[in-house]
Amino acid sequence: MDALSSFIGLSYIVAASLFIIGLKSMSSPATARRGNLIGAIGMFIAIVVTLLDRQIVSFSWIIIGIIIGSIIGALSARLVKMTAMPEMVGIFNGFGGGASALVAIAEFVSLTSKAALPMDTAITTIIGVIIGGITFSGSMLAFMKLKGMVSGSPITFPLQKVVSALVFLGAVVLGVIITGWKPDPLLFYIIVGLSLIYGVLFVIPIGGADMPVVISLLNSFSGLAACAAGFVVKNNVLIIAGSLVGSAGLILTQIMCKAMNRSLTNVLFSAFGTGDMAAGSTSTTGDKTVKSVDAEEAAMIMGYAQSVIIVPGYGMAAAQAQHAVRELSELLQSRGVEVKFAIHPVAGRMPGHMNVLLAEANVPYTLLHDMDDINPEFPHTDVALVIGANDVVNPVARHDQGSPIYGMPILDVDKAHHVIIIKRSLNPGFAGIDNELFYDPKTMMFFGSAKDKVQELVAEIKKL
């Protein structure tokens, strides 16, 4: 190995180490920002030394590509609203997967044009293109679902699972044929197509509130795709960085599934939230009454309370109510009310969605509490204010064995002395089941859009 190759190789080791240190630092709020910077430095080193590689003889297209990509990347990072972070992460997963798939395709084109395709290269290339293709189209669809360009509810059709399985199997069988017998580019392109179709079939039956799981999983896939691309171009730093991302995504996927008390298979294949599975638990609600409240009364209850726990959900994000919520919490605090926020792990559309929104609105993160920490506090809290959350506060999950959400850990909102729920209507949440909490005698429904209602509360509390 000559001096240059050794230098490049050693630099890759440095880059890989920086990725590990960077990710490690991401596990504490105090060091996270530095960790992100360390990761960026690792990436910078990896890119610069790669440009020294003698394989690279022409730079013009590379420079053009980097300039275009940097402009798009920088602008979107600057301009994206924090409420749109799930979409942003969703589409970025897709770019990562897409880049890896394209690398594998380009490598296949180059190899088959020169000589016979060695078996090992064929295998890694095909795996790369399958994972990358699924990640790309799956993420694009997840992005469109989150953006509302495609319906967020699960979309199913007859024989869906059979069709999906056949598409996937088709790609694998063609892969075997290419590897063993016939390195025909046409077959290869069919694999590309099948992988893209499979990505769509994979995401389409999964509904909005299960998005945290899907986004985490696609995040993991984008890492594994990079990993596969590493095998294709025989570059270890891709394998290392890719597997790190792969495992990070898997960990988040696991956390999200646990927070819903559902297995990954159940999330992926049950088309949860289509409504038909909820039939059993909606029958008893006909004769129940709901108490509603106006802004003035709600303001009195909260303004004179000693402690208030705010429980935000997707409704807060959808209505962009986070700034109003911050104003409300500061106002209450100025009146001597103790305010805390209870965050369910799957509230919103991606892991940590609520935390980011509240941080954007300048709510100190020390006020935000995880489910396990805050649950013991509800019984001695005066008011629990639920803003646009539903299934994650439904007591049915604790006791109704027939309910589809039975066993899901929930926030024990019903144990607070008073419960005020800001919600547009009594419509069931994503799981398609009625919320028992709405009919609890101590619950008051405050109907309307999260932002308007919180602003009304603020105005009324100021008058007290």
Next chain:
Amino acid sequence: MPEYLLVGLTIFVLSMFAGFEVITKVPPTLHTPLMSGANAISGIAIIGALLVTGRNGMHLEVILGLIAVVFATINVVGGFMVTDRMLNMFKKKASKN
């Protein structure tokens, strides 16, 4: 089995374990930044994209490589920047308290 494949698989398995060890116990506050930061790192595919684009192969290779460079760069630049932006928001609050 070719030697590089075996070496690659060894690295793959060990890195997965390293990832699991390093990343467990992330507080929920950091789930989103961790994800977008990891996202930026998966932009490492840019290395492959650079190698494919720069070796002056056929037109098709260069075109595919160029798109891959654009995609991966968006991922890297956008990912690290947006993560920094988010973490900066968390930071501000910590000092205010």
